[in-house]
Amino acid sequence: MERKLVTVLFADAMGSTSLADRLDPERLRTVLDSYFAAMAGAVDSWGGTVEKFIGDAVMAVFGVPAVREDDAERALSAAMEMMERLEELNKELQARHGLTLRMRIGVNTGEVVTGTPSDSSQRLVSGDPVNVAARLQAEAEPDAILAGERTYLSARHSFRFGGPMDLQLKGKPETVRARRVLGKASESRRGVPGLSSPLVGRAPELQALDSLLDEVLEARRPRLVTVLGPAGVGKSRLVHEFVAGVRAQHPNARVLRGRCLAAGHGITFWALGEILRAACGIRLDDPAQLALEKLKAKVPDPRTLEALAATAGIAVPGTGLEALSPQAVAEELASAWPRFASAEASADLAIWVVEDLHWAGDPLLEMLERVIARSAGPFLIIGTARPDLVDAHPGFGGGSENFSTISLRPLSSKQSQQLLEGLLTMADMPSEMTADILRKADGNPFFLEEIVRRLIEEEVLVRQDGRWHSTGSPSAGCSGPTRSSERWVTRSHRLCCRLKGAA
Ligand SMILES: Nc1ncnc2c1ncn2[C@@H]1O[C@H](COP(=O)(O)OP(=O)(O)O)[C@@H](O)[C@H]1O
Ligand SMILES: [Mg+2]
Known part of the structure; x- marks a missing residue:
């Protein structure tokens, strides 16, 4: 048994009792199966685990087996996607049976006790936060998502919330604070709602980036620059401002973004997966078949496609990679990515922004080194990283002249x-x-x-x-x-x- 900070999601469908009245058991089973499959798919695509189905309710946990720093955000994304998928399902239910299901969702973050994976009779997690999530769900209006206070605090930069409500929950002496989830926040994850400041300072750093870009365009050679600085100092903002300027000057530039997830908890090449998905217009929740079609449209060469798909976790049925040794697979990946980068930069300037490189592991960093060394064309990778990157991977870039860093100091x-x-x-x-x-x-x-x-x-x-x-x-x-x-x-x-x- 272990204590962990996780986010628990409870969803309950309403209207299923009238479903039960109207449908024969067999058809009811089919409807419920497609409901559960849709909900489990939404949870799964955001990295959650469905703990169980209780009647018509779904309980999912974000943070097992591994805790991630954005579990609360993932849970809320999943909750919103469950609502969307239900809407889709309802179109079908309405057409076939004249019925509509409605759902309410409660999401709560807190410390729970997790059972050992070997003990299958044990629930994945238990503790007060689980009960609160269930109660929040019961308190939510139909079609609404209610989040507990800790979920709100973790996710408030990326989601919009209603005002605080102090709820008197059954079985709890004190009130519990909850907020309605209104939607995803726009682009910028940070800042004060309703307030924004123009960029302050940073002229020298923007100039350094500008001259790097000039070199890239002139020599038509790839380069990588890392913007280094402590959390919150303004790395992402600087890159954002720079990229906005580049877009204005080079309307045909292709800019793609990827984030590294907290070390040890993400997929090795997550950032590249995001870049690939962005390049092909693949959504995280696209069904495997659709994702593959979009990838094929973009990457005609089957060998490159297989390797890229493997990095991004997109399944390719009957892939030849499985027959190769791990060494050979690594080789395939290491040549596919530079090919892809060169293709991206073949027509015009390509820029990849890779956020939070301090969370990248060796395989990703080595891959970026290879991409820079082996690709061709006007191609710039801009990484952002906290100074820990340099401590953990002092050799990153290997002293190559194609790698440089820009350090961001605190504002005066x-x-x-x-x-x-x-x-x-x-x-x-x-x-x-x-x-x-x-x-x-x-x-x-x-x-x-x-x-x-x-x-x-x-x-x-x-x-x-x-x-x-x-x-x-x-x-x-x-x-x-x-x-x-x-x-x-x-x-x-x-x-x-x-x-x-x-x-
Ligand atoms: N030079 C600046 N001028 C104005 N606002 C800034 C500046 N640098 C950062 N900010 C704001 O401060 C917040 C944190 O910056 P961010 O770029 O996210 O930090 P980092 O990526 O280094 O963690 C953001 O809301 C950003 O818009
Ligand atoms: Mg940042």
């Missing part, structure tokens, strides 16, 4: 102030408060945005007549503001500790 205090002003245009803020925010954020734009977001959530900062005002500051004297200022000091301190550990 003047730049941080500019960022704060960029976020809160027109603010009346006591100067002590400004100073305190800048000191705590310590030049890290992500910390700064988080602190501002918290202050707005806590209503320490409120918007009135088009300006932001503070209702209390750490040094305010009278009783009302003092209470909120005490709260703000302790909370933002706790927040910074948490962020420094986790971000």
